[in-house]
Amino acid sequence: MSNVLAIAATTRTLRNLLLAQMPALDAELGDLEVTLQSPDVARKGISKAQLNLFLYQVVANAAWRNLDMPGQVRPGETAPPPLALNLHYVITAWGRGENDSDALSHRVLAAAMSTLHDRGVLDGNDIRNALPDNDLANQIERVRVTPLPQSVDELSRLWTAFQTNYRISAAYEAAVLLIDSQAAIRAPLPVLRRGPQDRGVIATASAAAxxxxxxxxxxxxxxxxxxxxxxxxxxxxxxxxxxxxxxxxxxxxxxxxxxxxxxxxxxxxxxxxxxxxxxxxxxxxxxxxxxxxxxxxxxxxxxxxxxxxxxLAPIITLSPLGAAAGDLALNLTCMPRLRDGQRVFLLFGDRLLVPQSINNPADTHQPSALVFQVPGVTAGTYTVRLRVDGADSIPVDFGGSVPAFASSQQVVVT
Missing domain, CATH: 2.60.40.10 (Immunoglobulins)
Known part of the structure; x- marks a missing residue:
């Protein structure tokens, strides 16, 4: 992989390559200058033949984005993948001075495109000499330069972003740059034993119930x-x-x-x-x-x-089972015992009441004791149920030929 100088090294390598090879292709380009400026300022102060190489976009490489680096991450180890980047360049050509009647700019552009066509894979020595301390040439993947087709609409938006008049140009992609992740690799120790007694994987012939x-x-x-x-x-x-x-x-x-x-x-x-x-x-x-x-x-x-x-329904006992009309204090026991935080209500006929007190005796074998205050009870027979966390006690006697409300779960008020 490579360090953070990879982008700069790629740009400098392309510039050096173009500057060295283009004059050899066309003798008219002996005074050629290759610049790295934004297109809106690239021509300022320059009157000779010129090629401008501008990096206008950097995008993530989808193929390498989630791929472990071969030879560095072994099975069972985890490490962030390298930062994989594709670089998008636009090359723009100018002739000499302001008069370009001899179409020298076209010759500049043709020589540049021919150079990039013949040397589509950047040479390792060229990369090393382009920028001190860069190690882009050592990465596992070679850097390839390929044309990047663009529609008229894409070109229009691109030059609008440059805020300058459109000139004939071509776009190229340099890929891929693999920049080292600085996060630590987690490498577990080798496996010494596969389960208890080194039995390995246990397989069962049947599925779960x-x-x-x-x-x-x-x-x-x-x-x-x-x-x-x-x-x-x-x-x-x-x-x-x-x-x-x-x-x-x-x-x-x-x-x-x-x-x-x-x-x-x-x-x-x-x-x-x-x-x-x-x-x-x-x-x-x-x-x-x-x-x-x-x-x-x-x-x-x-x-x-x-x-x-x-x-699981609670089992309750009531006391008293008979009372005079008026305010009623009703005592209940609940089996099994209630736990802290449980939601408890009393259904007394069509009323829903909260307990006045809940007590769990010190003897854990004893049921919980509850007291409810029922105000203004008129004469009648009231079926009582205790609701705990949405589970109601069952006020039905199944001992007879047909089910009936259990008298032990009713309060008769006279």
């Missing part, structure tokens, strides 16, 4: 502790499998070993309550979960299925 359905008991809108859910899908298995329940309210997911379902391609998962799990009150929290199937055979990487949403 896919969950398609999640069914609550008795077509409920949610599941409660002590009940089962049924997972349906593909590649489901009970071997080395765990149903993983995740929630933003929990510090870690809860894993439960599934059982085979009644139907093919299904699994049954039991959510233990305090009867089967003494820590159920503090292990869970009411609200919204995701459930996935994790399969991890011994010695192999784990495979995790997609996730399905799950609603």
């Amino acid at each position: 896919v969950l398609d359905t999640l069914t609550y008991p008795r077509t409920q809108p949610a599941v409660r502790l002590g009940e089962d859910i049924v997972l349906g899908g593909r590649q489901l298995t009970t071997d080395h499998a765990l149903a993983r329940f995740s929630s933003l309210r929990l510090g870690a997911p809860i894993d439960i070993a599934p059982l085979a379902g009644d139907a093919a391609g299904s699994l049954r998962v039991h959510l233990a309550d305090a009867t089967d799990d003494a820590d159920a009150a503090s292990r869970w929290a009411p609200g919204i979960y995701t459930v996935a199937l994790l399969v991890q055979p011994p010695g192999l990487p784990p495979l995790l299925s997609n996730e399905l949403p799950l609603v």
Whole structure:
């Protein structure tokens, strides 16, 4: 690659090349002067034959922009690619003095174009001699000079930008310049071992499980502790499998070993309550979960299925279940226990109320205790539900021949 002198070295090399070769092509150009000025000021103070070489645009080279430098960046290493540039020049010719009736300017332009045609690849020695301390000649890619076709409209806009009268000219592109990036290369150490015990890549013959359905008991809108859910899908298995329940309210997911379902391609998962799990009150929290199937055979990487949403409804008790009309203080317990930051509301008939107090007993086996103030209650029977993070308690008794509202979830006001 090359250093930051690359642009200047290219321009100087082109000037030296034109100045040395053009007089040899045409004896009339012995007094030729090659300048590097903007076209609007290039002719000031000069009366002899002249060629002006002006760099008017620098663009990024798309092919090299995201390409690692061969031989410098190896697989596994990272380094910014070099700054790859294409240079656009315009060459403009003048004859002697102000009178150009002999069309000497045309001869100047023809000699310049012939020189660039014959020497389309810049010589390394010419580049080194053009500018001290430049190392453009050492880059992996040669600098090539090619004509840059331009339409009449493009030429018109170009000379309008120069703010001078148009003269016959030609555009060329010099490409590519590869300027070194100054950012550090990150080169990791060689690999000494491919995984534990140098086993290399582990491949499994089967894909991860896919969950398609999640069914609550008795077509409920949610599941409660002590009940089962049924997972349906593909590649489901009970071997080395765990149903993983995740929630933003929990510090870690809860894993439960599934059982085979009644139907093919299904699994049954039991959510233990305090009867089967003494820590159920503090292990869970009411609200919204995701459930996935994790399969991890011994010695192999784990495979995790997609996730399905799950609603865990709170289980509540009410006190009192009967009261006189007027203001009512209602006491509730909630299982599992509430967590800090959960959104809690009471649905009392058609009212939505916030708790007056929430208390989690020191004994983590005990449910959360809540107190609600219900003002101006008139006579009637009110079904009560507790809503936690969008999960409502289920006020339905499924013990009869048909579902009915549970009397334990109702307050009778007389």
